Amino acid sequence: MSHPIPTQMQALLLEAHHEDVLEAVRSLKVVQRATSKPAHGQVLVKMDASPCNPSDLLFLQGKYGTSKTLPTVPGWEGSGTVVASGGGLLAWWLQGKRVACGNQDDRDGAWAQYMVANAAECIPLKQGLTLEQGATLIINPLTAVGLLATARKEGHAAAVQTAGASQVGRMIVRLAKEAGYPLISVVRRDAQVELLRKEGAEHVLNSSGPDFVAQLTSLCARLKATAAFEAVAGDLTGIVLNAMPRGATAYVYGGLSETACGGVDPLGLIFEDKQLRGFFLGAWLKQQGALGILRAAGRVQKLIIEGRIGTQVQRRVGLDGAVEGLEHYVQNMTDGKVLITPNGSSVDWG
Known part of the structure; x- marks a missing residue:
C-alpha cells in the first residue's frame, strides 16, 4: 500500500x-x-x-x-x-x-x-x-484481565480492589461480574458507590465511612477474599491487607496517592502467610506470549464492541x-x- x-x-x-x-x-x-x-x-x-x-x-x-x-x-x-x-x-x-x-x-x-x-x-x-x-485497548483492559487472571490462577476465591471507580476498576467490576467472581470495590465517595452499583457491582465500600475497616474485614471473611488489586498505595495498602484473611496477597499495580505503601502489619506477613507484591502489565504480557496476548486482546475487543466494557x-x-x-x-x-x-x-x- x-x-x-x-x-x-x-x-x-x-x-x-x-x-x-x-x-x-x-x-x-x-x-x-x-x-x-x-x-x-x-x-x-x-x-x-x-x-x-x-x-x-x-x-x-x-x-x-x-x-x-x-x-x-x-x-x-x-x-x-x-x-x-x-x-x-x-x-x-x-x-x-x-x-x-x-x-x-x-x-x-x-x-x-x-x-x-x-x-x-x-x-x-x-x-x-x-x-x-x-x-x-492495551493498558487498561489488559491490566484488568491480567489482574483477574493472576488472582484466579493463584487460587484466590474472591478479591478486593481499591480505586474501584477508576477506568481499570470499572472494567474489573464488569469482568468479575461476567465471570461470577466475587469482588469488593473500595471507593472514596458516596457518589462513586452509586456509580459502581449502577454498573452492576454488588459489594462497594466507601473508605471514608466511619465503619469502613470493620465492614471490609467482615466482608473479606465472608467472601474469602484473599486477593487485593491495589492502585492507591499509602496507608490504604496496609488497611486492606490487614483486613483480609490468612494467605492474602496484595497486588500493587499503581500508586495514585504518590506515597509509599504503609501500615502493613508485619505479624500478618510472618504468621498469616500474607504477601505484598507488584503487578507490572509489561511483565505479565511477556509471560503470555504473542498468542496469549492476541487471545486476551481479542476477548477484550469483543466485549468493547458489545458494549460490556469500555x-x-x-x-x-x-x-x-x-x-x-x-x-x-x-x-x-x-x-x-x-x-x-x-x-x-x-x-x-x-
Missing part, C-alpha cells in the same frame, strides 16, 4: 523529567521532528489517537520503571493505521491495517503524528471497533491543545481519559 510519508512530523517532546506532575506536563512542547523509518520487523503507524494514562504521568516525572533517552516523545499506547513496513512477513501483512500499538523501547512514543512499532506488538483491530476505542473519554485534543488537556486530566482523572489526536488540530471539550 503506497502512502506519502512526510520526512518531518509534529510531536509532543519531553526534554527533561520534572517531579511535579503539572510542571512536567507544562514542559511539553509541540515540535517538528524527523519521521522515523521502520527497521525489519517494524511498521510505521499513522497515529489516530493516544490516551494519557497514570503510567504516562509517571514517565513524565521520571518515576516509571522503563526509561528512555531524552529528549523523546512520550505516549505508551495508541491506535492508527499501518502505512509502511520495514520488512518481514508480519510487518508486510499489517500494511494498511488498523492497529492498537504500544512502545516501551527506547524510541519515540505515541504522542506524535507517526510512530514506529514492533510488528509483533501490534494488535489488529476487529471490524466494529473504532480507532478511538482501539487507542485504549473507556470513558472526557476530552479529545490535538497536539496544539494537548498541554491544556493533560493539565485538566491531572486534576480530574476520575472523569475519564484525555485522548490526544496527533493528526487533528481541533479540541473537543465534550
Whole structure:
C-alpha cells in the first residue's frame, strides 16, 4: 500500500523529567521532528489517537520503571493505521491495517503524528471497533484481565480492589461480574458507590465511612477474599491487607496517592502467610506470549464492541491543545481519559 510519508512530523517532546506532575506536563512542547523509518520487523503507524494514562504521568516525572533517552516523545499506547513496513512477513501483512500499538523501547512514543512499532506488538483491530476505542485497548483492559487472571490462577476465591471507580476498576467490576467472581470495590465517595452499583457491582465500600475497616474485614471473611488489586498505595495498602484473611496477597499495580505503601502489619506477613507484591502489565504480557496476548486482546475487543466494557473519554485534543488537556486530566482523572489526536488540530471539550 503506497502512502506519502512526510520526512518531518509534529510531536509532543519531553526534554527533561520534572517531579511535579503539572510542571512536567507544562514542559511539553509541540515540535517538528524527523519521521522515523521502520527497521525489519517494524511498521510505521499513522497515529489516530493516544490516551494519557497514570503510567504516562509517571514517565513524565521520571518515576516509571522503563526509561528512555531524552529528549523523546512520550505516549505508551495508541491506535492508527499501518502505512509502511520495514520488512518481514508480519510487518508486510499489517500494511494498511488498523492497529492498537504500544512502545516501551527506547524510541519515540505515541504522542506524535507517526510512530514506529514492533510488528509483533501490534494488535489488529476487529471490524466494529473504532480507532478511538482501539487507542485504549492495551493498558487498561489488559491490566484488568491480567489482574483477574493472576488472582484466579493463584487460587484466590474472591478479591478486593481499591480505586474501584477508576477506568481499570470499572472494567474489573464488569469482568468479575461476567465471570461470577466475587469482588469488593473500595471507593472514596458516596457518589462513586452509586456509580459502581449502577454498573452492576454488588459489594462497594466507601473508605471514608466511619465503619469502613470493620465492614471490609467482615466482608473479606465472608467472601474469602484473599486477593487485593491495589492502585492507591499509602496507608490504604496496609488497611486492606490487614483486613483480609490468612494467605492474602496484595497486588500493587499503581500508586495514585504518590506515597509509599504503609501500615502493613508485619505479624500478618510472618504468621498469616500474607504477601505484598507488584503487578507490572509489561511483565505479565511477556509471560503470555504473542498468542496469549492476541487471545486476551481479542476477548477484550469483543466485549468493547458489545458494549460490556469500555473507556470513558472526557476530552479529545490535538497536539496544539494537548498541554491544556493533560493539565485538566491531572486534576480530574476520575472523569475519564484525555485522548490526544496527533493528526487533528481541533479540541473537543465534550
